[in-house]
Amino acid sequence: MSNSITAPFTTATGSDIRVRFCPSPTGTPHVGLIRTALFNWAYARHTGGTFIFRIEDTDAERDSEESFEMILDGLGWLGLNWDEGVNVGGPNEPYRQSERTHIYLEVIEKLKASGHIYESYLTAEEIDERNKANGRAVQLGYDNSERNLTEEQKAAYKAQGRSPALRVRVPDVDITFTDLVRGEITFPAGSFPDFVVVRPNGQPLYTLVNPVDDALMGVTHVLRGEDLLSSTPRQIALYNAMFEAGITKFIPQFGHLPFVMGEGNKKLSKRDPQSNLFHHRDRGFIPEGLLNYLALLGWSISADRDVFSLAEMVEAFDVKNVNPNPARFDQKKADAINASHIRLLDVTDFTKRIIPYLQTAGVLGKDVSDREMAILQEAAPLIQERIVVLSEAVGMLSFMFVDAAQISIDDDARAGLPEDSKEITLAAIEVLHQLDEFVTEKIQLSLNTRLIEQMGQKPRNAFGPLRTAISGKRISPPLFESMQIIGKEQTLARLKAFAESL
């Protein structure tokens, strides 16, 4: 065992590149986590490499099956597919760490045999006491004092009924690596002590299991959050140990992605609704929009464009172009990007996508009738250019699916109407009543003639009351089109009811 880093970093390029996404299933998927998944996915697709999906569920306390299902749900919704891993299999099964214990045990034995990990009996309290007694700063942590325990000393501890944790023997050298997004980074020798990789009860920890799986699965490029930057030299030390023990052939390249920040200067916390992937889906973000916005957090496709498709991202994406600055999640900008993507949708596709939102809101039932479908097809194009998130379709369209008697007038729709609203409404009823062909152009023509030309009303005053009567909303799809869609009978019924309420 040499006291230096002897393992080489991989030089894999192109289709030899293997990246992975390895979340721990704790809680709801976070947008920062999804951004990491996206960058890994895009890099694999760009290079023609392999995208591996592994689950790190070694913490029985915090992991849950429900959370695991949510991650699957999220990735499926977004269309981020993987080549190897959970549910699809591959040459390195299983892909859930909870099922890989036997593998870790083997690796641990090899590392023990090669002398790269050693038994450590001291408890946290004892370590603190040692430091105090030796005039060493407590913050420095473990002092590597058990590196050369004799068999007698070990036996003595065991006689006391103690079981050892296992620590990695860290080489006493500077550890340098070239971060794909930050450039060369060096951690001076002695920056951290020998660290625990296996608990006294034999349970391997993340510090072991994550690099071991990456090594065994042949991962060449580790793209992950900036919070793991400080643990990279530790992992390199472990890779080196595995290399010397003949377990792996290389150290992967590392790229640390910037944080996704929330308000203030804090990481977007799990408590913040904006961090929740499903919060955005529920509001009506479409995958295209959310992925596009997330990509913008730390990356850009070109100097003068920020709306692009996933395919265009794949074509252009390279980790080397990721910006190291932390990025703030800006809801307004995210909304704007999503709105752009909604407008890009094919109308039929758009129509299909708003249906679930209308169903969830109770505007439509589980089965959509032919009549309802016909209304949707006419109405969808009218709102596609005026909503930002899909859920807004509910407020825009609900009035089309109810009877005149069920229309309720919003307060803000009532406010600001002209004094002579009743007169205007009655005049509209009169002229619309005479209309045989109840279509947009005719409706507009007769209303214009009567209200604007003959009564001398301003368009704003003339149509405000009618909009309110028809939709009950201050904001609605275009008025004349809406009248055509709900039909003459409904239009007149609503206008009459409204006139009577004045």
Added chain:
RNA sequence: GGCCCCAUCGUUUAGAGGCCUAGGACGCUGCCCUUUCACGGCAGUAGCACGGGUUCGAAUCCCGUUGGGGUCACCA
């Protein structure tokens, strides 16, 4: 505190020594279009944290300062 990372308009991002009198987008403001709200179009607003170097020339390279963040667990 040790170690590490980061630093361009309010936000995000372009910028890898002269193309920068610093570009785009979101936001905000004004105007146009207009039956509301949007969409679209036009115009405007606003930035290289600070101080030293290096260089004929620095937003770009180096050093320092300041500020922010991360990490130092028998969590992941």
